[in-house]
Amino acid sequence: MKQIIAGTILLAGITLVQPIRADEALTGTLKKIKDSGSISLGIRESSVPFSYYDDNNKVVGYSQDLALIVVDEIKRRLGMSNLEVKLVPVTSQNRIPLVQNGTVDLESGSTTNNLERQQQVSFSTDFFIIGTRLLVRKDSGIKDFTDLRGKNVVTTAGTTSERLLREMNQQNGMGMNVISAKDHGESFLILQSGRAVAFMMDDALLAGERAKAKQPNDWTIVGTPQSKEAYAMMFRKGDSAFKAIVDQAITSAETSGTTTKLYQKWFMSPIPPRGLNLNLPINDDMRALFKNPNDRAFQ
């Protein structure tokens, strides 16, 4: 498998590093970008610190920085130095339809690369790996999932965490009350108001919510990760030429150490809008990914 990936990268390197010549027929998304002179980038409004608005109403974040690296690569390959970048805010409900119908060419936020979605859309090389864990009040005494027996637990609707919590409840007869909130902000509000003792979600997003709290130090992330998920960029299915360029850009960012620097910038240093530090040390899965980039889905 390693050899195949290495071979693909090498092959991609040989055949595609040069700008695409004008007489070469472009297809799919690349043709659309060339013809319209613009690329529409799907962004998130409040997915801290992946893709969100800062205090100047500018889109920033780890995924946004990486998306701009990919856009630069597309500019270079298509020889379009003045490529216009249109930003389209998407939600977790409309992002797949918007990619499918052509409104969004490349979505870069906090989208999990999984097998169900792969039937509808295509994913790039993974750029982040999260574990699903718990955000709790420091003095709550909750250390792991087993402490949640008979308690109220909140999670964001339509996420893997919700599925896992409900499964856990049924299989282990834990008698939890699972509350599903509309978004991460509301989940954290329910946790803060004392209606739930724990908030289960992707650890990176939990760190993002914690940074928004009045007293971030009152809250802590605990528990054995119940699942791992890989985040990747999303685009239309069956467009191998476009995928090759996107993958190439992400792969070289990962192997050259650029993503490690981006990780330091967004997860281990103060970030806008309030200059708070998420303090989420890089995990082993992500170190392995950066050493050996791939587009594998965990489930």
Add this chain to the structure above:
Amino acid sequence: MISELCFFSSLLAPHSSLLALDWSIFGQPAFDGSGNYFTFLLVGLGWTVLLSFTAFALALVVGFLVGVLRTVPSATLRAIAFGYTELFRNVPLLVQLFCWYFVFPEVVPVVGPWVKEAVSPLGQQIAASCLCLGLFTSSRVAEQVRAGLEPLLSRQSLAGLALGLPLRDVYGLVLLPITYRTLVPTLTSEFVNTVKNSAVASTIGMVELARQSQQLGEFTAHWYESFIAVTLLYALLNGAIILFSRWLERRWRIAGTIGK
């Protein structure tokens, strides 16, 4: 609903050639182990019916009361009813729901903490949704009741009073029996609106029809099928309500007024 409209318009948009609808997803087992995704949607439909029917019953009771108060001789009672109507119809529904669910338990002493402590999360969601939808709709019902009563006030109510009926009986025996019949068509619209408005409950985590369709989309990644199915279910439910009200209209018609 705007999001549904967007989905339908995108069906017609270019680049949709990649889109192949797969209706077999409704036969797949649901993520929560409750059955397949079709019964999963029906569970959501059940909650939508429970929420909107309860809320509309509340809206009728409160709405008729407030509507009557807006036409009574007492200026104080009229002012209170006016204030109530304006408060509940001028504040956006989403904001009202946020207040009932998030603000109310934090700011109201004794009752607020008790609600958070003793009532189950689902109970809190149901109570907040029903109160919010019911009171919002009641302000709209009240205005219609007032509009239905006002034309009757000069002649019918004076005639009633002249016959020596107390005010209570003027309303109970003369005015209201006419009003509720003439209001069937507009109240039908309110009922249908209540069903559609009940989708706001999904924002506080109620697992009603709109929420179930979002869940279905999230877990199967088949957004188009999910939203088409849910649109049809809403249309069917509202179609049934309209058929019922047509029947009621015919049954209650007053010769010489409506439904000639």
